[in-house]
Amino acid sequence: MYQADQSRYTVLPYRRCGSSGLLLPAVSLGLWHNFGDTAPYENMRALCRTAFDHGITHFDLANNYGPEPGAAETNFGKILRDDLMPYRDELIISTKAGYTMWDGPYGDWGSRKYLLASLDQSLRRMGLDYVDIFYHHRMDPKTPLEETMGALAQAVRSGKALYAGLSNYDGPTLEKAAAILDKLHVPFVINQNRYSILDRTVEKNGLKETAAKLGKGIITFSPLAQGRLTDRYLHGIPADSRVHTDGRFLKESDLTPELLGRIAAELLLGRALRQAEHRRVIALLGKGQGGHRAPMRNLRQRQRTSAQALHLVPQLLPLFRAEGRAVHRHLGVQPAQRVQLHPAFQRLQPQIGK
Numbered sequence: 195m196y197q198a199d200q201s202r203y204t205v206l207p208y209r210r211c212g213s214s215g216l217l218l219p220a221v222s223l224g225l226w227h228n229f230g231d232t233a234p235y236e237n238m239r240a241l242c243r244t245a246f247d248h249g250i251t252h253f254d255l256a257n258n259y260g261p262e263p264g265a266a267e268t269n270f271g272k273i274l275r276d277d278l279m280p281y282r283d284e285l286i287i288s289t290k291a292g293y294t295m296w297d298g299p300y301g302d303w304g305s306r307k308y309l310l311a312s313l314d315q316s317l318r319r320m321g322l323d324y325v326d327i328f329y330h331h332r333m334d335p336k337t338p339l340e341e342t343m344g345a346l347a348q349a350v351r352s353g354k355a356l357y358a359g360l361s362n363y364d365g366p367t368l369e370k371a372a373a374i375l376d377k378l379h380v381p382f383v384i385n386q387n388r389y390s391i392l393d394r395t396v397e398k399n400g401l402k403e404t405a406a407k408l409g410k411g412i413i414t415f416s417p418l419a420q421g422r423l424t425d426r427y428l429h430g431i432p433a434d435s436r437v438h439t440d441g442r443f444l445k446e447s448d449l450t451p452e453l454l455g456r457i458a459a460e461l462l463l464g465r466a467l468r469q470a471e472h473r474r475v476i477a478l479l480g481k482g483q484g485g486h487r488a489p490m491r492n493l494r495q496r497q498r499t500s501a502q503a504l505h506l507v508p509q510l511l512p513l514f515r516a517e518g519r520a521v522h523r524h525l526g527v528q529p530a531q532r533v534q535l536h537p538a539f540q541r542l543q544p545q546i547g548k
Contacts, residue, residue, distance in 0.1 A: 196277040199247035206249035213409030214383040216357065218286060222252035224415055229269050230260035232439045242273050246281065254386075254413075255320075256290035256331060257312045261440060263295055267319035274321060285326075289316045290361055290386075292331025304334030304342040313349055328355035329386060332362045339367070343374040350380050361386040365400020372408050382410065389414035390423060420444045428458055 208217040223245045229238050259266035291312035294302045328349045346358040375382040387396045396402040405412050427449050
C-alpha cells in the first residue's frame with residue numbers, strides 16, 4: 195500500500211494564487227500527455243506518486259485529455275483509487291471543458307448545457323464528488339459570456355467545484371468575465387495559458403497585465419514547449435516521444451534545424467555561464483556587501499548589475515562559439531542556417547572581436 199513521503203512538504207515552495215487564499219506548488223503535474231490510452235499505466239502511477247512525494251499537490255486535467263478523450267481522467271481516477279485517495283484533502287485537482295469532447299451540438303465550446311454535463315462526466319470518470327478548480331478551456335465567440343460564466347457559477351454553487359478558472363483567454367475577455375463572476379460572487383482565482391520563450395502571447399494580448407491588475411493567478415502550460423526547449427530532440431526524435439506516440443500536438447515538422455540550432459546555442463551559453471565563471475557570475479548578480487545575497491532594490495541597481503554581467507561576455511563567448519560550431523556540425527546545420535547572436539551580443543562585437 196502506497197504511503198506518501200513524510201518529507202514531501204520540504205521540497206517545493208508554495209505560492210499564493212493571485213490575491214486568493216489558495217496556495218499552489220511552484221510546479222504542478224499536467225496530464226495533457228502521457229496519461230492516455232497509449233501510455234503504460236504503471237508509468238502514469240509512478241509519475242503521480244513521485245510527484246506527490248516531492249510536494250506536487252496540484253494535478254491538472256481536462257475532459258478531452260487522452261488519447262482517447264476522457265482517458266486521462268479515467269486513468270487518474272484509477273490512480274486515485276489505488277494510491278492517492280487517502281490524501282484527497284491534500285490535493286488540488288483541476289479539470290476543464292471547452293474543446294470538442296463528444297459528437298453533436300452539445301459537446302463543444304461554452305454553453306451551459308455542455309459545461310455542466312461535462313463536469314458531471316469528469317467527476318464520474320475520476321470517482322470524485324468535486325474538483326478543486328473547474329476551468330472554461332477556451333473563449334467562445336458565439337455563446338454569451340454571461341451564460342458561460344453562469345455555468346461556472348452553478349458548478350461552484352452546486353459544490354462540484356471549489357474555484358473557477360479560465361484557460362486560453364485574452365486580457366479584454368478576462369476583464370469582462372471577471373466582472374461577471376464578481377457579481378455572481380464566484381471565487382474565480384486562476385488563468386491557465388501557454389507561455390514560454392517560443393510563445394509569449396500573454397504578453398501581447400493583455401492577459402498577463404490584466405491578471406496582475408485584477409489580482410488573479412496565472413499558471414502556465416508548456417513552459418518547455420513540449421520538450422523543444424530542452425536537449426531532448428537535439429540528437430533525433432526518441433522512440434517514446436509524443437511525436438510518435440501521439441502526434442496531435444507536436445509534429446516532426448515542428449523540430450526545424452533553425453529551432454534546434456537556436457536551442458543548442460542557448461543551452462551551450464547556459465552551460466558556459468555555469469562553468470568556469472559561475473562563481474563570479476553569482477557574485478556579480480546576487481551578492482551585496484559582506485558577501486550576502488541582496489535584493490534588487492531599484493531599476494538603477496538592476497541596470498548596473500546587467501552592465502557588470504555583460505563584461506563577462508568577452509570571456510564566455512569563445513567557449514560559446516567553439517561548442518556552438520561543434521553542435522552545428524553534429525546537427526548538419528549549414529552556415530546559412532546557423533543561429534545568429536542575440537542583438538546584445540551583436541552590439542558588443544566591436545569590443546569582443548571575432
